[in-house]
Amino acid sequence: MALRATVLRHIRLPVQTLTAIGSRPQPQWSFLRLFSSHDDHLTKEEVIDRVLDVVKSFPKVDRSRVTPDVHFQKYLGLDSLDNVEIVMALEEEFKLEIPDKEADKIDSCNLAIEYIYNHPMAG
Amino acid sequence: MSGATTAVYLARRAAQKERVRILYRCALKDTLNWAVHRHIFYQDASDLREKFEANKHVEDLDTIDKMIAAGEATYDKWRHPDPYIVPWAPGGSKFTRNPFPPSGIEIVYDYGREEND
DSSP: OHHHHHHHHHOOOOOOOOOTTOOOHHHHGGGOOOOSTTTOOOOHHHHHHHHHHHHHTSTTSOGGGOOTTOBTTTTSOOOHHHHHHHHHHHHHHHTOOOOHHHHHHOOBHHHHHHHHHHOTTOO | OHHHHHHHHHHHHHHHHHHHHHHHHHHHHHHHHHOOSHHHHHHHHHHHHHHHHHTTTOOOHHHHHHHHHHHHHHHHHTOOSSOOOOTTSTTSTTTTSSOOOOTTOOOOOOTTOOTTO
16 A cells, blocks of 8 residues: 555646636546436437438438428428328337327427427437 | 308318328328338338329319318228327337326335334
8 A cells, every 4th residue: 555655646737727618528438328318318419419310311301401490381381291200210219109289289390409408318 | 152161171171180280190100110221211201292292283072071081091901000109198018107196195104114113
């Protein structure tokens, strides 16, 4: 123990000051797998990425017009039935079960991202 | 007369549109329950969409009501006896599998230590 203490006292590590960007805890945890499902919620960026992927892979949608706050019917020119199909695709992607009344109200990417992010069981 | 009826007309149309959307959603889920393989599901989903699109232009409220009722009857007739429900949802296999213990109950971690130790 004494040898260890003397060795440690003589090894000097360079002091790392925080860079100008500032401390960013978020990317450090990206390699940390949380095995308990209690704290394992999706991050907002992950939700946004997956929702946009689902919307972009819809055949009637123009890929370049999709942004995180796009309205399905007004901006992408989709039908109300297409809206239903997109909500079903999101349900399948995130393994959710959205009740019919709630699913009817999801009209835009914004609402979809908020709903999925706030859902406790979003996978 | 026209002012009141257009508001009532629009309200009825909006309610009908919502019923149609919910019917389409339930019918699509049911189609996925019956046609498990994806390529068959895509074909059946296109057929279902064609059926809905064929009646898109109808304007008369009573005809629309009758068609929605007929559609819901067809949906009830074709409902799958064992639908896929997400496990944690009501009806799924994991629903209330591990309920939360009542509050005030907790585990005492004394590892079997007794009082006279």
